[in-house]
Structures are given as C-alpha cells and as structure tokens.
Amino acid sequence: MNKLSVNFDILDKYPLMIVISGPSGVGKDSVLRAMKNSDSLIHHVVTVNTRAPRPDEQEGVDYFFVSREKFEDMIANNELIEYSHVYDDYKGVPKSQIQDALDSGKDVVLRLDVQGAEKIKKIYPQAISIFLLPSNQDDWYKRLGGRRLGNEKDLDKRIMTVKDELVKAREFDYLVVNEQNKLSQTVQMIEAIITAEHLRAKPRKIKL
Numbered sequence: 001m002n003k004l005s006v007n008f009d010i011l012d013k014y015p016l017m018i019v020i021s022g023p024s025g026v027g028k029d030s031v032l033r034a035m036k037n038s039d040s041l042i043h044h045v046v047t048v049n050t051r052a053p054r055p056d057e058q059e060g061v062d063y064f065f066v067s068r069e070k071f072e073d074m075i076a077n078n079e080l081i082e083y084s085h086v087y088d089d090y091k092g093v094p095k096s097q098i099q100d101a102l103d104s105g106k107d108v109v110l111r112l113d114v115q116g117a118e119k120i121k122k123i124y125p126q127a128i129s130i131f132l133l134p135s136n137q138d139d140w141y142k143r144l145g146g147r148r149l150g151n152e153k154d155l156d157k158r159i160m161t162v163k164d165e166l167v168k169a170r171e172f173d174y175l176v177v178n179e180q181n182k183l184s185q186t187v188q189m190i191e192a193i194i195t196a197e198h199l200r201a202k203p204r205k206i207k208l
C-alpha cells in the first residue's frame with residue numbers, strides 16, 4: 001500500500017430550506033403529511049393562520065390557528081418573517097420557527113402559498129422552491145371539492161388567482177405535477193430533488 005493518503009470526504013452537509021408551494025387545493029398539505037410519515041430527518045415549519053381548522057387539522061401540527069387580533073399583535077411585535085392576506089385570511093411564518101428549524105441542523109420544509117413563497121425566496125435566495133401543479137383543471141376542481149366556493153364569483157376569483165400564480169411558476173426552481181391519485185409519486189419526486197440538492201458541488205447555504 002502507498003503511504004500517501006487522500007480524503008474523499010469532500011461533500012459538505014448543510015441543511016436545506018425547501019419551500020413547497022402552488023395553488024390552493026393542489027395538494028401541498030397532503031404532500032407534507034406524506035413526507036412527515038416517510039422521513040423524520042426533516043423539520044417541518046408550522047405556520048400561523050387565522051382561518052378555522054378543518055376537521056382533520058391539528059393545532060401546532062398543521063398550523064397554529066390564531067385569531068385576527070392575535071395575528072395583528074404578532075405583526076406589530078415583528079414576530080413574523082413574512083405574512084400574507086389571502087382569501088380574507090392571514091397566513092404567516094413565525095421567526096422563531098425558522099430559527100428553531102435551522103438550529104436543529106435538519107432540512108427545513110415550509111408550505112406556503114405562492115405570495116408567501118415569493119417573499120421567502122427574496123429573503124432567502126438560497127431556498128429551494130418547488131411549485132406543485134395539478135395535471136388539469138378538472139383534477140383541481142375535484143380537489144377543491146367545493147371548499148370555500150360559495151358562489152360562481154368565488155370560483156371566478158380563484159381562477160383569476162390561479163392564472164396569476166401560474167405566471168409566477170417559472171420563477172420557482174422546480175415544477176412538480178401532483179398527478180391525480182399519484183401522491184406517492186409526487187413525494188418521490190420531491191425527495192429526489194432534495195437528494196440531488198444535497199449532492200450539489202456548490203451547496204445552497206442558508207444564512208439567517
């Protein structure tokens with residue numbers, strides 16, 4: 001054996017910040033839940049929301065559900081990294097959540113609407129942004145399942161919003177189609193992105 005040695009251990013291990021976004025009803029929460037079940041090495045950031053919890057949602061797991069007054073206090077006290085006002089509700093990311101997540105040294109996953117994702121990408125350009133799409137309009141309608149669609153005007157509003165969001169989709173790093181009844185395929189694609197990102201020669205280092 002030659003006495004000279006060489007160290008092949010040159011891969012840097014930095015935690016990633018992954019932002020999963022896309023139109024309302026596309027399946028963001030479903031994807032996140034499936035990822036939580038399959039991988040414990042990811043820190044899921046819990047965001048704050050002023051809407052009422054849906055029957056299957058848990059406080060502190062899916063979201064922190066707060067009143068509008070409490071949310072406005074959080075804005076006033078500068079406790080949020082970003083927030084947005086969508087369909088009459090507030091949504092925001094508590095600073096403490098990002099700090100805790102990065103301190104844990106694990107990859108950090110955030111689920112944000114398109115407005116929120118754009119803002120986070122401006123604050124953290126090194127974040128990896130993934131835009132989820134349905135395959136087509138019919139699948140999207142099925143997923144919305146009449147949710148919060150009081151009348152035709154509400155649906156028109158949603159369609160206009162989605163059109164605007166689709167224009168922004170190309171500013172994201174990745175586009176992933178969440179095909180009908182193929183949630184596990186979607187999760188696999190996202191996991192493949194995360195794996196590839198960890199293998200980058202120039203890692204995307206997140207700095208607070």
Ligand SMILES: Nc1ncnc2c1ncn2[C@@H]1O[C@H](COP(=O)(O)OP(=O)(O)OP(=O)(O)O)[C@@H](O)[C@H]1O
Nearest residue numbers: 024025026027028029030143178179180181182183
């Ligand atoms: N690949 C899929 N095929 C069929 N149904 C799906 C798929 N992914 C998600 N769904 C269903 O679509 C509905 C909406 O999903 P989900 O709540 O995860 O969307 P979302 O993007 O988080 O919505 P919102 O932004 O409005 O909270 C749910 O009933 C979910 O079970």
